[in-house]
Amino acid sequence: MSTILPPAPGGSVAPNDPAIDTGRGTGLWKDAYLRLRRNPQAIVGAVIIGLFLLVAILAPILAPYGGDELPGRTAVTPTTIPGPGEIDGFPLGLDRFGGDVLSKLIWGARASLLIGVVSTALGLAGGMLLGVLAGGLGGWVDSAIMRFVDILLSVPSLLLAVSIAAMLGQSTYAIMIAIGVSQIPIFARLLRSTMLSQRGADYILAAQTLGLSRRTITMSHLLPNSMGPVIVQATLSLATAVIDAAALAFLGLGGGLPQTAEWGRMLTYAQAELGVAPQLAFLPGACIVITALGFTLLGESLREALDPKTRKK
């Protein structure tokens, strides 16, 4: 148990906050957790995400049919698409291929969340690697990496994702990589600037005085203390990733069959039937909005909890 703790960013305890002021210093993450638990916004976000995650994991149990199955093929004619409650066994109706909309929404949760999580993890990993190299090494490495990041940032992120997906070919993996790579510059820049702002801190000076190597200082002191904003951004990026995945599907990227259970694709193919069966667009659209809302609420509460500057007065 060390007695000298580094002044973690946002770790200072508000003295007038009786619920948190325990008289002893709490750590950054415990403090953040206590704040999150009392923030209704965070709870709503966490409940939404928890529910969708549960649905995604339990999809094989919850969904009446498989994601690509077309159980109502015979009930769909070129002129009629049975809507919600119109035929037994399909509570949310059918789509034009004869797929069960409820099952497809459930399997879609799995597909969309998987794309969101994998692509954000890719972006986070790539961005952190570049950010640590730039912020930790400085000098020409820093300049070179940041110029590269500038180049990536000179193209709007959705267009960057489109270009990468076009290069990688038609597959779900291409979509994950495309969205992930388009997020790298954001993470790299954020981590670098946070690390730079920490570099002059007293605890770094202390570590240097103790004769610690640059690698130890960077990895064990600078990096852990710079992770707050990056984690916040990752949570917010999950929302963007889910939305961008839908947009890429809408633009015809991602491959697979038209009837694949994925929210963005369901929305895309609903366009032609907007006048006859608007629910085919509204249901997957609502799922995307609610999921993105959950991640955004959680991310913003996390930001408030970790950063005293944005905390509500």
Add this chain to the structure above:
Amino acid sequence: MLRVIGKRLALLVPTLFGLSILLFLWVRNLPGGPATALLGEKATPEAVARINELYGFDRPLITQYLTYMGKLLQGDFGVSINTGRPVLEEFATRFPATVELTIIALIFAVGVGVPLGYLAARHNGRLIDHGSVVLSLIGITVPVFFLAFILKYLFAIQWSLLPPDGRQDPRMDATHYTQFYVLDGVLTGEYDAAWDAFLHLILPGIALGTIPLAIIVRITRASVLEVQNADYVRTARAKGLRESTIRGSFILRNAMLPVVTTIGLQLGLLISGAVLTETVFAFNGIGRFLRDAIFGLDYPVLQGFIIFIAVLYALINLIVDLSYSVIDPRVRVQ
């Protein structure tokens, strides 16, 4: 001022240079290579060989790159595979449509967003504040094309209030000079054509403007909240200045700086959003053209578009930076 502009433009050079290298490598790594990219997927091996020789794809990479750069610098972006016309020409005819749409979207976003954010901050904690916070949260998380669907379904299909797609009623025999349809109508005195073109802009404009609107509301609200309790505002009150002067010259002006930055940063969102919005509303602008290019794997168009956007993006950001000095004299001194 001129020195600042010159310095910023000079900084743009390495970025564009790097981007051109990436793009060059990008086209050469596309499925099937550049010849297939030019000819389409069903090209015969002979045709591929001919194109390879014609365009020099069999020569060393460095030679190829220099040739490509030489053409780019002369404004030669190549020929569209889908239409067979020069890429630059295709952009020129479609760009006004997108500019028109973007302007309407920005007017909507700023015109509604700044007052709403300001009102929310002034009535902090009241109903309008909570309402604007919730609405802006939803605004950020709605996929642009989904919002476009909803607007189209409600206003065009369900209630038939506004036209569902296109830029102008094709029965309207309008004269076009500038390709800005509203402006054309006003210039030629064909006011019905101008009005019709304007009606066609409303739904796509709202769809495109909603995300920037939501962001502007949030930034304005946060910024006004911060400024309205500043010491100089208290001093102004203590001096007995009129409330309207305090709000206009003290609070709003100082609160606008982050808002202007944000508006500039929305450009990327607007361009990405235009691709999606124009597709839903069959609006014949640069965004829809790009979507067709993605579908038809029209690489010269994609390549040209990305360079074009990068330059535009950088120029707009420069204008945004310069506009600071108009709003905030303190920036001018430095």
